[in-house]
Amino acid sequence: MTATPLDLRSVIAGKRLPAAKTPLVSVNPADTAQTVAEVSLADRADFVSACRAAKNAQQQWARVPAPVRGQVIGAMGDLVTANKEALARIVTRDIGKTLAEARGEVQEIIDTCEFFRGEGRRLYGQSVPSEMPDKQLFTFRTPVGVAAIITAGNFPVAVPAWYIIPALLTGNAVVWKPAEYSAACAWALYELLTRAGLPEGVLNLVYADGEETFAGLSAALGEGLVDKVGFTGSSAVGVRIGELCGRHLQTPCLELGGKNPMVITEDADLEVAVEGALFSGFGTAGQRCTSLGTALVHESVHDRFVSMLAEATAAAPIGDPTRDVLYGPMIDHRFAERYESFLGWIGDHHRVLGSSGVGRITPANPRAGFVGDPQAGLFYHPVILDGVVPEDRVFTEETFGPIIGVTAYRHLEEAIELANLPGYGLSCSIYTTDAKKAFAFRSGIGAGMVSVNNSTSGAEAHLPFGGNGRSGNGSRLSGVWVLDQFTRWQSMNWDYSGRLQKAQMDVQTT
Numbered sequence: 476m477t478a479t480p481l482d483l484r485s486v487i488a489g490k491r492l493p494a495a496k497t498p499l500v501s502v503n504p505a506d507t508a509q510t511v512a513e514v515s516l517a518d519r520a521d522f523v524s525a526c527r528a529a530k531n532a533q534q535q536w537a538r539v540p541a542p543v544r545g546q547v548i549g550a551m552g553d554l555v556t557a558n559k560e561a562l563a564r565i566v567t568r569d570i571g572k573t574l575a576e577a578r579g580e581v582q583e584i585i586d587t588c589e590f591f592r593g594e595g596r597r598l599y600g601q602s603v604p605s606e607m608p609d610k611q612l613f614t615f616r617t618p619v620g621v622a623a624i625i626t627a628g629n630f631p632v633a634v635p636a637w638y639i640i641p642a643l644l645t646g647n648a649v650v651w652k653p654a655e656y657s658a659a660c661a662w663a664l665y666e667l668l669t670r671a672g673l674p675e676g677v678l679n680l681v682y683a684d685g686e687e688t689f690a691g692l693s694a695a696l697g698e699g700l701v702d703k704v705g706f707t708g709s710s711a712v713g714v715r716i717g718e719l720c721g722r723h724l725q726t727p728c729l730e731l732g733g734k735n736p737m738v739i740t741e742d743a744d745l746e747v748a749v750e751g752a753l754f755s756g757f758g759t760a761g762q763r764c765t766s767l768g769t770a771l772v773h774e775s776v777h778d779r780f781v782s783m784l785a786e787a788t789a790a791a792p793i794g795d796p797t798r799d800v801l802y803g804p805m806i807d808h809r810f811a812e813r814y815e816s817f818l819g820w821i822g823d824h825h826r827v828l829g830s831s832g833v834g835r836i837t838p839a840n841p842r843a844g845f846v847g848d849p850q851a852g853l854f855y856h857p858v859i860l861d862g863v864v865p866e867d868r869v870f871t872e873e874t875f876g877p878i879i880g881v882t883a884y885r886h887l888e889e890a891i892e893l894a895n896l897p898g899y900g901l902s903c904s905i906y907t908t909d910a911k912k913a914f915a916f917r918s919g920i921g922a923g924m925v926s927v928n929n930s931t932s933g934a935e936a937h938l939p940f941g942g943n944g945r946s947g948n949g950s951r952l953s954g955v956w957v958l959d960q961f962t963r964w965q966s967m968n969w970d971y972s973g974r975l976q977k978a979q980m981d982v983q984t985t
């Protein structure tokens with residue numbers, strides 16, 4: 476089926492920007508002959524205008540009572556629920572995520588709206604006792620102001636919602652810059668969210684490339700038009716954003732890459748572990764920040780685990796994401812090319828398993844049982860790389876592709892040390908039937924998120940999400956924890972004694 480490509484433009488204060496002379500062409504990665512959208516990219520000045528529009532709209536939005544803002548969030552959730560299937564299909568068409576995963580991703584937005592609908596009626600401050608009589612202390616959460624949210628294309632609707640929904644609930648205005656290669660997803664989500672009844676300028680959508688965004692953001696920060704930056708993407712870009720924000724005394728919310736380890740102990744249920752590794756490593760074609768990097772397997776079960784994983788991988792259906800497959804194509808040609816460059820890291824000391832080839836699946840480099848036409852899109856072989864050692868780049872660097880490294884270990888302490896070695900600290904997992912090992916792992920690992928007998932990916936929408944080290948600056952999204960990203964604590968003291976009581980100086984201790 477060929478549909479007319481979408482004509483996508485930035486929307487600032489409710490107004491669509493004019494069409495660009497040469498729009499960016501966004502194709503379906505599972506069928507690259509299909510153009511999904513023509514995207515008119517904005518420039519740095521447009522980005523600044525969007526921030527100004529947000530600044531102008533924010534205070535009025537902050538005056539809307541939080542429970543009423545919560546109702547708007549609830550209406551957003553209802554709209555997404557009513558359009559769940561349509562939105563999931565757009566995600567699949569735009570970035571090639573399997574329909575099952577795309578539905579899960581849309582569900583994550585619904586869960587987020589559900590959580591924050593009620594939060595509008597809480598958003599608690601505190602009443603704090605004073606050290607003096609006839610005096611009371613209070614705390615209030617106040618919105619930061621304008622949030623500039625820059626998101627990646629691999630979770631094109633759920634991750635933006637993790638930022639946008641709580642930012643709006645807490646009375647902020649938002650400028651959202653989605654990835655250019657998931658522009659159709661962004662358009663669909665933007666349409667649904669604004670339909671819930673947001674005043675103009677409270678949520679603005681800017682399509683722009685990385686450099687124009689960076690320049691626009693820099694100017695907007697300089698003019699005092701942005702109060703919080705939220706960024707999900709690579710660690711390298713995260714560092715640049717962190718430096719820029721630091722110059723303006725701001726702490727951004729950074730959710731960056733991962734090299735997420737999975738430890739399989741000698742007592743693990745290997746069947747469950749193989750299922751977990753398969754999904755963690757190859758789900759979304761390995762293009763999640765929470766995807767499995769290296770499986771650290773106890774030497775006594777290493778050979779069995781590897782042969783079971785290789786067998787499961789060889790049997791896994793891969794291909795057309797609208798069908799029942801483990802994974803579809805790479806998101807975009809840039810993802811595919813970057814991943815291909817990492818395949819050069821495979822060395823002679825590695826044993827390659829899991830598929831009949833490495834790299835792009837083509838008639839000359841086929842995969843048995845491929846679902847659909849491999850020529851149509853950006854499909855890649857799943858790769859298990861056994862014999863990975865800490866000196867390998869594939870051990871320390873994120874690949875964002877369908878590749879799982881395997882390293883054998885002898886003692887749990889060694890496994891924990893290896894797990895921490897790459898310096899990332901997003902997600903991790905341990906498969907064990909020994910509670911002592913699970914807790915020793917939990918306390919020894921530097922990651923923000925730990926799974927026991929579960930995938931490294933697939934976090935629930937109301938637990939704190941985020942990483943440490945190269946994975947981020949310790950900020951957390953989701954649940955009540957994200958409120959600290961979009962609000963600042965304001966304290967108030969109220970003296971009703973009728974005289975000046977001086978803190979620290981007039982305190983009666985006897």
Ligand code: UN1
Pocket residue numbers: 629630634707762763764765931932933934935
């Ligand atoms: C990401 O890849 O940026 O935990 C986020 C997960 C998903 C989110 C991944 N819920 O895998």
